[in-house]
Amino acid sequence: MTPRTEHRPQMTVEEFEELERHAPETVRLEFIDGRVVVKPVPDGDHSEIVAWLQRVCMQHRPELWLHAERGLKTERYRKGRARPDGVLVPVGGLKGHGEWSATDGALMAVEVTSYDADAGRRDRVEKPEGYAAAGIPVYLLIDRDDASVVVFNQPENGRYRHEEKLPFGATVKLPDPVNLTLDTEPLKEFAD
Template structure:
């Protein structure tokens, strides 16, 4: 579950946020903090099915593109002037890309981010509105959203810093979905039906 608390950028600096996030995540490994759209998001680590979806996608990526890693823990600097911090469910980049970059890496070189909807009241705003806007603004080529509410996989591509992703392709779970270049992977999502609760 994620709870969002309203903050304006003048109320909290990124340095303060990063110190709070590092402390909270060190003290309780089930807590994940983000700073998107001037708001702090506090999320608990989700259930086993959420993790199973991530592991499924890691295996698919390793088979199709062994030159890439799907990192489920890397934080990213997003939004204009790097004023946001996001912890996607997965970040796809070349092997070794994040070495030495710390908890919050630049988005240069990131090929795709993954989010999986949670069963909470904030998932619409967070996963369907704020994060796609931030990821497109940061120039990340592909945003993959596995939407467990609508039983769909949404592939966002062709990012525009001002308009967001200009192409959104929707496939019902169970279908095949192509992740466009620079990812270049086709996924058969039939197995994802097993991880819906």
């Protein structure tokens, strides 16, 4: 097991934010579990999946909006910085926010796996822990590696107490406060 860097981060949050401000547009940086992580730039299928989810949310919950690539303060004490592929908030919920928003109004964080070596650990372990610790009620993982959708909910003590994994094509119920049912049949075209 890899030792956690929680008590010895690579840098301070302020140093990370300064580094991230000066990173080239082709690189997206996150500060996860005390270390700098390079998040891959999404491919076309990745972007299409996020666009599909935005359309579904808009059709069924027009009072909410799924923002793509929104910077969030995550983890305990807001010490992490993540850019989920999507964050669902009430319309106008980010008004007045800077580049990194508190997660208070976030109803759901969404990640779509990328094809890189760190995707498994980042999206399946570190992100759920960070989002749960920040109190985001629902975390939706669209996992292209095994053509599945994983719904995490009921955050408590830095972990999601409930997790449900279903294959692409299944009907997926997103619990309170999202209250949305997804027909994931369209995701099958993105499975390898």
